[in-house]
Amino acid sequence: MADFYITTAIDYVNGSPHIGHAYEKILTDVISRFHRLMGDKVHFLTGTDEYGQKVQQTAKARGVPAQEFADTVSAEFKAMLPRLQISNDDFIRTTEERHKKVVRELLQKLFDKGDIYKSQYHGFYSTRQEQFLQEKDRNPDGSWPEIYGEVQEIVEPNYFFKLKAYQPWLLEFLAANPAFIFPKYRQKQVLEFLKEPLNDMCISRPRERLEWGIPLPFDEAFVTYVWFDALVNYFSAVADKPGTWPAAWHVIGKDILVPPHAVYWPVMLHAAGLPLPKGILAHGWWLSAGSKMSKSKGNVLNPLALVDEFGSDALRFFLIREMNVGQDGDFSRELFLTRYNSDLANDLGNLVNRVLNMTNRFAAGSIPAPAGELEAEAELRKLWGETRAEYVPLFEQFQFHTALERLFVFIRSINAYIEKRAPWKLGKSAEPADQALLATSLATMAEALRLASVALRPVMPGATDKINAVLGYTPAGTWSEELAWDGRLAASKVAQSLVLFPRPAPQAKAP
Numbered sequence: 001m002a003d004f005y006i007t008t009a010i011d012y013v014n015g016s017p018h019i020g021h022a023y024e025k026i027l028t029d030v031i032s033r034f035h036r037l038m039g040d041k042v043h044f045l046t047g048t049d050e051y052g053q054k055v056q057q058t059a060k061a062r063g064v065p066a067q068e069f070a071d072t073v074s075a076e077f078k079a080m081l082p083r084l085q086i087s088n089d090d091f092i093r094t095t096e097e098r099h100k101k102v103v104r105e106l107l108q109k110l111f112d113k114g115d116i117y118k119s120q121y122h123g124f125y126s127t128r129q130e131q132f133l134q135e136k137d138r139n140p141d142g143s144w145p146e147i148y149g150e151v152q153e154i155v156e157p158n159y160f161f162k163l164k165a166y167q168p169w170l171l172e173f174l175a176a177n178p179a180f181i182f183p184k185y186r187q188k189q190v191l192e193f194l195k196e197p198l199n200d201m202c203i204s205r206p207r208e209r210l211e212w213g214i215p216l217p218f219d220e221a222f223v224t225y226v227w228f229d230a231l232v233n234y235f236s237a238v239a240d241k242p243g244t245w246p247a248a249w250h251v252i253g254k255d256i257l258v259p260p261h262a263v264y265w266p267v268m269l270h271a272a273g274l275p276l277p278k279g280i281l282a283h284g285w286w287l288s289a290g291s292k293m294s295k296s297k298g299n300v301l302n303p304l305a306l307v308d309e310f311g312s313d314a315l316r317f318f319l320i321r322e323m324n325v326g327q328d329g330d331f332s333r334e335l336f337l338t339r340y341n342s343d344l345a346n347d348l349g350n351l352v353n354r355v356l357n358m359t360n361r362f363a364a365g366s367i368p369a370p371a372g373e374l375e376a377e378a379e380l381r382k383l384w385g386e387t388r389a390e391y392v393p394l395f396e397q398f399q400f401h402t403a404l405e406r407l408f409v410f411i412r413s414i415n416a417y418i419e420k421r422a423p424w425k426l427g428k429s430a431e432p433a434d435q436a437l438l439a440t441s442l443a444t445m446a447e448a449l450r451l452a453s454v455a456l457r458p459v460m461p462g463a464t465d466k467i468n469a470v471l472g473y474t475p476a477g478t479w480s481e482e483l484a485w486d487g488r489l490a491a492s493k494v495a496q497s498l499v500l501f502p503r504p505a506p507q508a509k510a511p
């Protein structure tokens with residue numbers, strides 16, 4: 001039983017993970033951690049999509065059996081998760097028995113209901129590329145581009161799912177649920193696609209052409225088309241967990257919104273009499289110098305190399321701070337280093353060290369209780385009140401980049417507050433008023449840092465655990481309680497120092 005079930009797309013196993021894959025897992029992890037902090041019982045699923053032509057082809061090219069190849073690459077994706085601090089509850093592979101069983105049951109149900117029928121498939125097929133082609137793939141003069149080699153016109157029997165019959169229902173559903181697709185502007189793209197009459201969906205491949213798939217339960221001479229099988233993972237993974245389905249959100253990239261997630265999947269669920277998820281969150285792409293990072297373009301960045309160099313908190317922060325969820329973002333080492341140096345090393349890292357250093361120097365390492373409040377303290381507390389009031393709603397609306405932008409305004413204001421109070425000057429004075437202000441300033445900066453750290457927890461779980469530990473603080477309440485400004489750190493013992501974000505060596509330049 002979970003009250004917030006969230007999923008990522010399941011990755012193809014025909015290549016290694018890159019930043020695009022890492023981003024989607026991190027984004028989903030931030031949402032999961034946020035909901036856990038808000039008191040929800042979260043179930044977070046991710047996994048790998050292992051059947052289909054491409055995997056069969058790649059395995060063949062490497063001379064290994066498809067299953068063996070899928071095992072190796074799936075393990076690589078799975079091993080990446082802890083290194084990115086992903087808190088998934090389950091990892092599904094479409095080659096697992098628990099998945100295949102549910103796919104076959106669903107196919108049988110739709111077949112028995114009359115929603116799946118056998119017919120002739122008519123299309124053009126490139127043997128060299130092992131793929132079906134469409135009219136739009138032709139050269140302007142009607143010939144086929146050289147890359148396809150010999151193109152055959154194929155007429156072969158296949159099974160079809162009655163997608164078209166559900167088009168009016170889908171249109172009604174989307175009109176009644178305008179928040180089903182996030183960001184809302186992407187709904188237009190779906191409606192555009194639905195302006196044309198849908199074709200029924202060819203959901204099989206003859207086994208003589210494709211072995212690597214789930215055999216149809218009602219005709220073993222065919223395997224299931226990979227998308228029909230892959231989408232079902234969201235349901236098959238929780239088939240034995242009553243009360244978990246439907247999902248709250250499916251987090252996916254914009255390239256697989258239309259038609260798979262916004263057309264096929266809702267119709268498949270509806271036809272099978274299953275409830276629909278609350279929504280589909282379609283994020284944008286990470287681009288490299290303006291073009292999509294992808295295995296085929298060879299312009300991919302290995303996320304684990306960045307984790308080795310800067311730590312996964314820094315990578316998580318960069319990806320979540322920089323990307324406006326739904327839009328595209330540019331990834332470059334320069335941009336990464338700029339954020340790392342300014343926000344993390346300078347603003348946050350320095351703040352932590354100043355708080356530790358001054359508490360040790362002027363209060364023997366024990367955070368004092370505040371002795372009253374003057375204007376500067378009241379101002380900082382007011383800014384926190386405003387930041388906090390915006391922060392949680394921004395998280396609820398997936399506006400993480402804005403939430404972090406606001407939070408870093410607050411963090412920089414803590415640093416400005418320290419400059420203004422200059423505890424190093426107050427510490428030299430024996431005046432009781434100066435001593436009182438010194439205690440107040442130490443208490444204020446520590447409390448403000450604690451709040452910033454609590455607010456950063458979903459994004460940087462490792463770094464914020466370290467900050468809490470050096471402040472002698474163990475968060476115990478709900479997020480809302482923890483985000484309240486109070487004097488809970490009084491008498492806490494702080495550590496000597498903490499280097500969270502070391503400056504990169506000067507030779508770390510752009511490639």
Ligand code: MSP
Nearest residue numbers: 009010011012020049230231252253284285286293
């Ligand atoms: N296997 C299908 C998904 C099936 S879901 C039932 C698939 N796999 S994929 O490996 O190609 O992509 C997995 C996810 O990574 C997709 O959501 C895709 O949008 C995302 N990304 C792949 N490259 C990306 C970027 N360059 N940037 C951001 N995310 C992108 O599609």
